[in-house]
Amino acid sequence: MQFRRYEDLRSKLLSRELTCEQVISEYLQRIDSKKDDNIFTAVFHEAALQRARELEAKLERAETPGVLFGMPIAIKDNIAMKGAPLSCASKILDGYESVYDATAIERMVAEDAIFVGRTNMDEFAMGSSNENSAIGPVPNPYDKTRVPGGSSGGSAAAVANDLCMVALGSDTGGSVRQPGGFCNVVGLKPTYGRISRYGLVAFASSFDQIGILAANCDDAALVLGVIAGQDDRDATSSHHEVPDYEATMDHVSLEGLRVGVPTAFFPENLNANVAGVVKAGLKKLEDAGAELVEIELPESDYAIAAYYILVTAEASSNLARFDGARYGYRSPDSPDLTSMYVNSRTEGFGAEVKRRIMLGTYVLSAGYYDTYYKKAQQVRRVFQEKYREAFEKVDVIAGPTSPFPPFGIGDKMDNPLEMYLADVFTVPASIVGMPAVSVPVGFDSLGLPVGIHLISNFFEEGKMLGIARNLQAFCQTAPSK
Numbered sequence: 369m370q371f372r373r374y375e376d377l378r379s380k381l382l383s384r385e386l387t388c389e390q391v392i393s394e395y396l397q398r399i400d401s402k403k404d405d406n407i408f409t410a411v412f413h414e415a416a417l418q419r420a421r422e423l424e425a426k427l428e429r430a431e432t433p434g435v436l437f438g439m440p441i442a443i444k445d446n447i448a449m450k451g452a453p454l455s456c457a458s459k460i461l462d463g464y465e466s467v468y469d470a471t472a473i474e475r476m477v478a479e480d481a482i483f484v485g486r487t488n489m490d491e492f493a494m495g496s497s498n499e500n501s502a503i504g505p506v507p508n509p510y511d512k513t514r515v516p517g518g519s520s521g522g523s524a525a526a527v528a529n530d531l532c533m534v535a536l537g538s539d540t541g542g543s544v545r546q547p548g549g550f551c552n553v554v555g556l557k558p559t560y561g562r563i564s565r566y567g568l569v570a571f572a573s574s575f576d577q578i579g580i581l582a583a584n585c586d587d588a589a590l591v592l593g594v595i596a597g598q599d600d601r602d603a604t605s606s607h608h609e610v611p612d613y614e615a616t617m618d619h620v621s622l623e624g625l626r627v628g629v630p631t632a633f634f635p636e637n638l639n640a641n642v643a644g645v646v647k648a649g650l651k652k653l654e655d656a657g658a659e660l661v662e663i664e665l666p667e668s669d670y671a672i673a674a675y676y677i678l679v680t681a682e683a684s685s686n687l688a689r690f691d692g693a694r695y696g697y698r699s700p701d702s703p704d705l706t707s708m709y710v711n712s713r714t715e716g717f718g719a720e721v722k723r724r725i726m727l728g729t730y731v732l733s734a735g736y737y738d739t740y741y742k743k744a745q746q747v748r749r750v751f752q753e754k755y756r757e758a759f760e761k762v763d764v765i766a767g768p769t770s771p772f773p774p775f776g777i778g779d780k781m782d783n784p785l786e787m788y789l790a791d792v793f794t795v796p797a798s799i800v801g802m803p804a805v806s807v808p809v810g811f812d813s814l815g816l817p818v819g820i821h822l823i824s825n826f827f828e829e830g831k832m833l834g835i836a837r838n839l840q841a842f843c844q845t846a847p848s849k
């Protein structure tokens with residue numbers, strides 16, 4: 369049973385050729401057979417089958433099936449699901465169970481989705497390799513000695529290994545797009561505010577967005593249509609109307625489309641293999657009638673510098689709530705309240721999270737605020753202006769998703785600054801809040817996946833996914849492992 373497109377599964381379910389229970393037990397078996405890959409932090413064996421039977425009964429009663437009827441979905445372990453463990457792959461949330469559903473979860477439930485489990489990630493979504501997880505790394509589906517990308521590495525590996533049809537991730541600076549690129553699947557980060565963040569554990573609130581990993585753009589668009597839209601429980605969620613994404617995608621024409629290719633996205637030290645595959649992909653767009661326009665945008669290195677000041681500042685404040693008193697882990701032997709706080713945080717957080725809390729606290733401290741935080745905000749503003757201006761000239765901006773192919777497990781763990789550079793091309797869209805997607809476009813000479821990263825103007829997810837769909841079809845990569 370292999371469905372790489374929800375539409376095919378749906379028609380078999382609605383025609384009763386297959387039952388939801390058959391489908392879900394097959395997916396659960398596959399998940400169990402990949403247990404050693406550490407992709408899931410929790411698997412909902414019973415709950416998923418129970419839900420499958422409920423949905424089946426719904427069909428029996430001739431009730432209208434929801435748009436995600438029977439779709440097997442995995443959820444990153446930082447998105448709240450009522451009654452399920454919520455660990456953020458951190459020891460500090462050990463044993464904690466969420467008491468409510470995130471808005472995105474609620475909306476998927478209402479459309480008859482089935483959740484198969486929760487996926488591994490970098491602790492609190494901080495990382496680019498999934499190695500900062502309290503339960504250990506996930507191997508890349510194409511080479512087990514390499515990383516799947518991060519922080520949504522589990523979600524990307526789950527889709528690539530066909531352990532679910534779609535997975536939700538979260539993207540603060542590239543955490544859905546970069547693992548999407550590393551695992552040969554579509555990774556979509558919508559416009560900031562497009563999807564409610566209610567129930568997404570906060571890392572850097574002015575950047576965080578729920579994102580979607582899928583084998584193809586149609587499935588990503590379908591899920592986006594369900595979970596996007598204003599939510600009273602998230603004041604930063606947008607009132608912008610949710611369009612019919614499928615229809616918008618169908619209307620996209622490549623003829624005369626202006627694809628901006630920033631010189632900043634093709635630096636001299638870009639991996640030659642990656643550059644070759646990306647340029648070949650762009651050439652296919654050109655062959656189909658698009659015009660490649662060279663554009664100037666600020667160097668992405670500045671985006672990385674500003675990003676790591678702003679997100680660590682926000683994280684230091686957001687993560688203050690994990691104090692040993694309110695959630696999960698509490699250090700057992702602390703004689704007084706202060707040492708209970710200190711010990712719980714010292715023992716509960718991993719090295720990268722601590723590094724960021726310290727850095728964030730430092731950049732916000734009196735005397736340094738103007739030098740770092742304020743400066744970084746000014747850089748953010750310059751990026752916003754430059755990107756807005758760019759979209760007066762082009763329809764979409766394209767470049768590589770990552771400057772290098774998936775790297776070896778352990779290779780960058782001793783060098784955080786080098787690890788941060790993995791996001792050099794994904795961070796700018798997060799700084800400006802624009803939507804972006806990584807599309808699988810081929811493999812390098814070692815057989816490792818390469819993605820093209822498309823950025824579009826605010827709320828133009830439909831158009832962007834329409835272009836991405838064409839690109840994926842031209843490059844004809846087989847998304848399954």
Ligand code: GLN
Pocket residue numbers: 493494495496518519538539540541542543544571679791
């Ligand atoms: N890798 C980036 C970081 O470590 C992005 C993380 C994310 O998008 N959640 O901050």
